[in-house]
Amino acid sequence: xxxxxxxxxxxxxxxxxxxxxxxxxxxxxxxxxxxxxxxxxxxxxxxxxxxxxxxxxxxxxxxxxxxxxxxxxxxxxxxxxxxxxxxxxxxxxxxxxxxxxxxxxxxxxxxxxxxxxxxxxxxxxxxxxxxxxxxxxxxxxxxxxxxxxxxxxxxxxxxxxxxxxxxxxxxxxxxxxxxxxxxxxxxxxxxxxxxxxxxxxxxxxxxxxxxxxxxxxxxxxxxxxxxxxxxxxxxxxxxxxxxxxxxxxxxxxxxxxxxxxxxxxxxxxxxxxxxxxxxxxxxxxxxxxxxxxxxxxxxxxxxxxxxxxxxxxxxxxxxxxxxxxxxxxxxxxxxxxxxxxxxxxxxxxxxxxxxxxxxxxxxxxxxxxxxxxxxxxxxxxxxxxxxxxxxxxxxxxxxxxxxxxxxxxxxxxxxxxxxxxxxxxxxxxxxxxxxxxxxxxxxxxxxxxxxxxxxxxxxxxxxxxxxxxx
Ligand SMILES: [Zn+2]
Numbered sequence: 001x002x003x004x005x006x007x008x009x010x011x012x013x014x015x016x017x018x019x020x021x022x023x024x025x026x027x028x029x030x031x032x033x034x035x036x037x038x039x040x041x042x043x044x045x046x047x048x049x050x051x052x053x054x055x056x057x058x059x060x061x062x063x064x065x066x067x068x069x070x071x072x073x074x075x076x077x078x079x080x081x082x083x084x085x086x087x088x089x090x091x092x093x094x095x096x097x098x099x100x101x102x103x104x105x106x107x108x109x110x111x112x113x114x115x116x117x118x119x120x121x122x123x124x125x126x127x128x129x130x131x132x133x134x135x136x137x138x139x140x141x142x143x144x145x146x147x148x149x150x151x152x153x154x155x156x157x158x159x160x161x162x163x164x165x166x167x168x169x170x171x172x173x174x175x176x177x178x179x180x181x182x183x184x185x186x187x188x189x190x191x192x193x194x195x196x197x198x199x200x201x202x203x204x205x206x207x208x209x210x211x212x213x214x215x216x217x218x219x220x221x222x223x224x225x226x227x228x229x230x231x232x233x234x235x236x237x238x239x240x241x242x243x244x245x246x247x248x249x250x251x252x253x254x255x256x257x258x259x260x261x262x263x264x265x266x267x268x269x270x271x272x273x274x275x276x277x278x279x280x281x282x283x284x285x286x287x288x289x290x291x292x293x294x295x296x297x298x299x300x301x302x303x304x305x306x307x308x309x310x311x312x313x314x315x316x317x318x319x320x321x322x323x324x325x326x327x328x329x330x331x332x333x334x335x336x337x338x339x340x341x342x343x344x345x346x347x348x349x350x351x352x353x354x355x356x357x358x359x360x361x362x363x364x365x366x367x368x369x370x371x372x373x374x375x376x377x378x379x380x381x382x383x384x385x386x387x388x389x390x391x392x393x394x395x396x397x398x399x400x401x402x403x404x405x406x407x408x409x410x411x412x413x414x415x416x417x418x419x420x421x422x423x424x425x426x427x428x429x430x431x432x433x434x435x436x437x438x439x440x441x442x443x444x445x446x447x448x449x450x451x452x453x454x455x456x457x458x459x460x461x462x463x464x465x466x467x468x469x470x
Contacts, residue, residue, distance in 0.1 A: 013055025063097025095435030126458025154462025
């Protein structure tokens, strides 16, 4: 625990940010980074501190910013199994020190009611800092006006769904109105881009044909219906003159739509998630209903799509890797869909795994180290108005810092992870590199596998508007 004015020095590590890699020591005063100085320099040697952290042979990286999580989300007659307490603790173990979760507007209710409900769930519970996007389920005139107020307050992004008719779904008219409003008030529209109306027809037909296994979840949610919705969302955003951020992109054809829009110089951005980079329809097809563990939307795609996703992460046609962390236990939750894949709660656990999986991608040659930090820390912070407080290591930034051991080899498993879910989507996967010491605003919350934080340390973060627009 670090008292308000205590100093900590992290010595001997390689500081990696999105911008540079430097052999530097880092001085923390209280909750913020005070200075960086070269190893052994007179300045660094002169620093006196109550706490010293030896980062020799380690990277010193900004804490991860996961811009897409769903703690305690009610869905499909059940609720995501991580609370804000367990989910943010697991995030900290994985080197993520900020989450942006989604407050949900209920149909017939105001945005305010939804936001208040999510504040109540999170307040006093979080191990790390947190912010909220707002899911809009019912776009009325009053709700459009409310958007302006939320932007002023620091809830500056709004998620709409072209999927899930009867639940979160908005039709094109509602989407256009929300986009027009965000064009005027500076908000960023986030889109779940799948043609839910068409998908529901295919679901009905699949079930009627006796196709009830989890793998049919992937088959009915066709790639073309992701691409079509992505295309339509982009055109609606152009008509409205609004920026657009497409969440959890999984199909190569959808990536192509984003790439075309970006080639036109539009403020159109895409996010993908580790599950689309590391898992595939092969997992959905696992026997004995095991495939249910991998049911999420957009769905996992055939392996061939992965190369397109990695390429887009290098070209910046995809700019962010978030998790869409939305865990449901296999026993009692995923099982709700035995005999009917459409009743399997949609979502995967992953908030603890993202930083390490992306580091593995560095070792595998998909990304550079700086790009790893850009995708996982800096760009999500900029995209959602948290930079440079979050997402980098620089004087004045919050001291959210991870001492990352790039040599620590381990096996991902539900037996050892900290997420409140009874399986790992990456069970048995060996990765090299792991967060060793994790600081949140100058306080060590995880060290060598031990949790030193506390529920309620994490603070709510009001956000500015997007800092990533062209
Ligand atoms: Zn989501």
